[in-house]
Amino acid sequence: MSHKIEKPIFVYTRIEENRRYVSSLVFLFVVLLAPAVIFLSSQLLVFILSLMMDIDALEPYYSGTRFLILIFIVGACFTSLVVFVEFHTAGRAALRGIGARPLEHGEEREFQRIVENLCIGSGLPRPVLYLAEVATPNAFSIGLSTEHSKLVITRGLLELLEWREIEGVIAHELSHIANRDTRLYTITSAMESLLSFPWRILRAISELFGSLSEWLGKIVYALGILNLTILVISLLISLNDPYSSGWSINILILIAYLILVGPLFGLVVRMAVARQREFLADADAYLLTRNPEALARALVKIDSVKVDKMKVDVAMARMYFVDPRHTQQYTILSAVEPYVDTLPQNHFGKLFYVKWCDVIMTFLKSIRKIILIRLNTHPTIYERVTALKNMGGHFSPQKLHDAKEVGEGFIYTPYVSSSHPEGKKHYFVAAFHGILSGTITTVVLSFLMLLIVMSPQIASIHIHVHLIPGVISAGVAAYRAGVIGSKAIAYGIILGLISWISIGFYTPLGIDDEKDSPFLYILDQYIRSLLEVLLGAILGALSGWIRFK
Amino acid sequence: MTTVNIILLSIVGLLAFLALLVLITYNRFVRSRLRCQEAWSGIDVQLKRRTSLIPNLVEVVEGYAVHERRTLENVIRARGGLQGAHGAAQTAGANNILSEALGKLFAVIESYPELKASDSFMQLHMDLRDVEEKISYARQFYNRNVLDYNQRIRVFPQSVIADVFKFQPEEFFEDTESRSEVRVDLRG
Numbered sequence: 130m131s132h133k134i135e136k137p138i139f140v141y142t143r144i145e146e147n148r149r150y151v152s153s154l155v156f157l158f159v160v161l162l163a164p165a166v167i168f169l170s171s172q173l174l175v176f177i178l179s180l181m182m183d184i185d186a187l188e189p190y191y192s193g194t195r196f197l198i199l200i201f202i203v204g205a206c207f208t209s210l211v212v213f214v215e216f217h218t219a220g221r222a223a224l225r226g227i228g229a230r231p232l233e234h235g236e237e238r239e240f241q242r243i244v245e246n247l248c249i250g251s252g253l254p255r256p257v258l259y260l261a262e263v264a265t266p267n268a269f270s271i272g273l274s275t276e277h278s279k280l281v282i283t284r285g286l287l288e289l290l291e292w293r294e295i296e297g298v299i300a301h302e303l304s305h306i307a308n309r310d311t312r313l314y315t316i317t318s319a320m321e322s323l324l325s326f327p328w329r330i331l332r333a334i335s336e337l338f339g340s341l342s343e344w345l346g347k348i349v350y351a352l353g354i355l356n357l358t359i360l361v362i363s364l365l366i367s368l369n370d371p372y373s374s375g376w377s378i379n380i381l382i383l384i385a386y387l388i389l390v391g392p393l394f395g396l397v398v399r400m401a402v403a404r405q406r407e408f409l410a411d412a413d414a415y416l417l418t419r420n421p422e423a424l425a426r427a428l429v430k431i432d433s434v435k436v437d438k439m440k441v442d443v444a445m446a447r448m449y450f451v452d453p454r455h456t457q458q459y460t461i462l463s464a465v466e467p468y469v470d471t472l473p474q475n476h477f478g479k480l481f482y483v484k485w486c487d488v489i490m491t492f493l494k495s496i497r498k499i500i501l502i503r504l505n506t507h508p509t510i511y512e513r514v515t516a517l518k519n520m521g522g523h524f525s526p527q528k529l530h531d532a533k534e535v536g537e538g539f540i541y542t543p544y545v546s547s548s549h550p551e552g553k554k555h556y557f558v559a560a561f562h563g564i565l566s567g568t569i570t571t572v573v574l575s576f577l578m579l580l581i582v583m584s585p586q587i588a589s590i591h592i593h594v595h596l597i598p599g600v601i602s603a604g605v606a607a608y609r610a611g612v613i614g615s616k617a618i619a620y621g622i623i624l625g626l627i628s629w630i631s632i633g634f635y636t637p638l639g640i641d642d643e644k645d646s647p648f649l650y651i652l653d654q655y656i657r658s659l660l661e662v663l664l665g666a667i668l669g670a671l672s673g674w675i676r677f678k
Numbered sequence: 679m680t681t682v683n684i685i686l687l688s689i690v691g692l693l694a695f696l697a698l699l700v701l702i703t704y705n706r707f708v709r710s711r712l713r714c715q716e717a718w719s720g721i722d723v724q725l726k727r728r729t730s731l732i733p734n735l736v737e738v739v740e741g742y743a744v745h746e747r748r749t750l751e752n753v754i755r756a757r758g759g760l761q762g763a764h765g766a767a768q769t770a771g772a773n774n775i776l777s778e779a780l781g782k783l784f785a786v787i788e789s790y791p792e793l794k795a796s797d798s799f800m801q802l803h804m805d806l807r808d809v810e811e812k813i814s815y816a817r818q819f820y821n822r823n824v825l826d827y828n829q830r831i832r833v834f835p836q837s838v839i840a841d842v843f844k845f846q847p848e849e850f851f852e853d854t855e856s857r858s859e860v861r862v863d864l865r866g
Contacts, residue, residue, distance in 0.1 A: 242808065245812070246811055246812055246815045247815065249720060249724075249812050249815040249816045249819065250815030250816070250818050250819050251819060252716075252717060252720070252819045252823075417818070
């Protein structure tokens with residue numbers, strides 16, 4: 130990879146290029162993965178149906194082609210729902226993830242002025258500005274189009290950097306918006322988080338418990354992995370069982386896909402987006418501000434800051450100005466030399482001096498990286514500063530040295546906000562929404578059940594349909610409480626299951642056989658379902674509260 | 679299907695291909711020129727803001743600094759020059775003259791501490807600085823667009839098409855470094 134920018138390529142040609150790249154990526158995603166995903170989710174649906182109903186009673190329907198087609202269509206609908214939700218909330222999920230709020234008109238006026246000026250310079254519409262009260266200095270931009278792009282900075286960034294340096298950072302982010310990298314990143318991070326869905330869910334749940342206490346989170350994580358292993362092993366054993374092998378193989382494929390193949394594709398997606406785009410954005414920022422030194426100083430300062438890392442989803446990391454998971458990774462060598470004195474003119478020149486031990490070390494390191502699934506989303510700060518220098522920036526070593534010291538001495542003073550936009554009321558509203566949607570579903574479902582009970586042919590089907598309202602109410606409540614994207618769906622399923630398990634066996638009227646009295650039975654189910662809705666909504670709202678408190 | 683037919687067909691195909699190429703290039707030129715015009719309107723907005731700030735400034739300064747009529751008149755004249763300027767190069771020159779006149783005015787104002795401390799002056803000063811910064815950014819964007827457009831219509835095979843359809847190169851909005859000659863010419 131050469132970091133040299135031979136000539137300033139005009140921004141419009143780059144947008145064209147990027148658009149073609151995005152569409153081919155999405156096309157590939159759809160063509161290669163969609164059939165597999167649809168097939169597997171239809172299998173999942175059959176599995177869920179078999180949980181809710183007696184599968185033997187379904188046998189005549191299940192074997193028919195018509196049923197298979199129906200299941201396939203429903204699976205496709207479910208998949209596209211998840212994809213839709215994920216794509217349209219990926220940006221907002223990143224915003225919620227670090228608790229950013231939109232800046233008001235007169236707030237941080239100097240910052241807003243910088244953004245305005247740079248927008249004039251790059252011919253962009255002004256993005257909506259967000260501020261996150263976070264100590265780690267960083268910035269990112271999201272959005273599927275330039276008109277609807279959002280630019281987020283942290284309070285730490287405002288406190289740490291001088292105006293010229295902030296200008297460099299903003300110019301970098303605006304270049305991402307101008308080059309349509311934001312869209313590319315938003316889409317790829319949505320894809321990635323979709324593909325590594327089960328791991329994300331596991332991490333989300335362990336985070337949920339981890340915010341109660343740290344070791345609890347770790348235990349839950351370990352339990353989750355243990356559970357999956359046991360599941361796979363038991364499925365492998367049951368392959369020998371002549372009665373269940375047909376089912377087991379399907380589910381085994383499903384699990385293998387969800388746990389191994391999907392995340393692997395996610396990695397491929399992550400690698401498909403070249404890190405080159407960061408260099409490009411740096412180069413554009415240089416062209417826009419004509420002040421590469423300020424940008425380099427900003428990079429060095431941010432890198433040498435000693436504050437807590439941000440909790441950022443792996444899939445979102447790409448969108449940031451510097452990789453938020455790697456704060457202070459590259460300055461461990463500590464001396465300022467890596468930045469300035471040894472800056473090589475050409476990166477490839479180094480290859481001739483490589484010793485064997487270096488080769489082995491690099492190999493081991495890359496293996497470690499792959500195992501930890503921690504492939505870099507950004508070039509190192511060192512590489513970026515070098516690239517800026519190679520582009521023709523002249524900066525004095527002294528200033529970079531000073532910047533490093535400033536960064537190391539940075540102490541974050543939390544900003545006391547005068548107004549708190551979202552209080553506890555927010556979570557009550559979330560629970561209310563959950564109850565409302567769950568109740569509506571219950572009413573609709575009980576009508577359906579009435580129909581089922583009235584018709585003599587399928588009256589024998591044992592029904593656990595009241596699982597659905599609980600899932601829906603928990604999901605909606607979690608979404609309203611701030612859990613976004615496919616995570617909200619997953620929370621809904623898990624919390625709905627929990628409430629189903631805790632209430633599902635309770636029979637308020639003491640009737641557990643529909644043959645005694647069908648209507649009383651339905652009433653019984655109805656009350657139970659409402660109770661589940663209540664519990665699901667409370668759990669959903671609570672999960673949001675625990676996660677964002 | 680004779681050989682003549684094949685040759686004829688291939689000639690027709692080639693001509694159609696060439697016509698398509700011309701069409702695409704022409705459209706690119708038009709698009710690029712439109713971008714220049716849009717970028718120019720970005721500068722224009724800021725220049726208008728600047729000229730509209732001058733009368734207020736003159737009014738405020740007149741109240742305090744009675745003896746600086748000449749400097750103020752220079753500023754007013756420079757403003758008039760900017761309002762009457764046409765085309766990028768001329769406007770840039772006029773804008774530079776205005777910058778210079780303003781620079782002189784601010785140098786003179788240094789000796790009027792009351793004026794400097796007054797709220798209205800401070801606000802105006804800040805606004806002017808902001809506008810100047812915005813002009814310099816808008817200029818950068820405009821010049822980049824012009825550079826792209828001029829490059830497009832001058833590169834060889836396309837330059838033929840540009841000549842046929844009479845695409846003229848746009849003028850740059852020159853920055854302050856290259857203004858020295860203009861300044862000498864228009865000063866007296």
